[in-house]
Amino acid sequence: MITAATVRYFAATLENSPRHKLASQGPGMLSPVELLSVVLSKDGEDGSATLHLARELLQSAYSIRGLSNLSPAKLRELGLSETDVYRFKAAFELGRRADRAGLGDRQACNKPEDVVQLFGFLADEKREHFCCVLLDTKNQVMNWLTVHIGTVSSSVVGVREFFRPALQQGATSVIAVHNHPSGNPEPSPEDIEVTRALAEAGRILEVPLLDHVIIGSEQNYVSLHRLGYIG
Incomplete structure (x- = not known):
């Protein structure tokens, strides 16, 4: 009962x-x-x-x-x-x-440190994540997306796949960012090759690649623009 x-x-x-x-x-x-x-x-x-x-x-x-x-x-x-x-x-x-x-306000990316502030979480990833950051006329982030996960090379990071979102969403310019799970952000020959290919495509499409930032561990990073690989 x-x-x-x-x-x-x-x-x-x-x-x-x-x-x-x-x-x-x-x-x-x-x-x-x-x-x-x-x-x-x-x-x-x-x-x-x-x-x-x-x-x-x-x-x-x-x-x-x-x-x-x-x-x-x-x-x-x-x-x-x-x-x-x-x-x-x-x-x-x-x-x-x-x-x-974040809270909805667009974050400006005027220097590599701004990119690292936004994408520092990539330092925790166990695999390489290659991301495309879409910017407006004020270099504010409109959107971003991961275009590839895995080892970076020109054969797997396609120019078409990288720039398609920028063209579809009306971005004025783009930034590439990816991580090195090893913690060492120094660019590999493949990183440099990909950067040059994207920079050339950006010039042709009139959506310039402003930088390619590689994130390592503990806020270590490298800007390929500062290294002179992006004219």
Whole structure:
């Protein structure tokens, strides 16, 4: 028989559940474990069932930043289903992109240091990310996108793919930026070859390449414009 005490117990449990707390108090009032449990909970669940799993994940990663770097294989090893892994990685990627987007004001890129300030996060990437930054007439960032992930060479970083977004979105000029996971930002012969090809294409298309910034570790960087590879 269901007693009044049982009803009160389940009512109190529901009120303290992560999803109910999120709805009634807002996400800012949830702990990292509670937020993670909501991300991992399925339709119809209140998040309580995944609290234990969320605690284990956070303990394994040692920090929220560590959580975002857990590999899919490690997540599956810790008990996440394939669907949970996809949901987990997608949620963190959205967070990264929101953080990179800033508050909505366009950031000017007038010097390499401005580029490094915006793209310093690339220093944490384990693979090379080659990005195209689209600028307006005031050298303010209109948009940016990753055009290639992996080793940089002229055969994989195509001029057409690099400049297509700039032409489609009406950019006045562009900046190339990529990272060296080794931490050493010194340009390779392939980096120089790609830079020269993009600079020449930019002159022809009348969308000049203003710089190519290579980011290493601990704010180390190199500007190929300053090195004289972009006229």
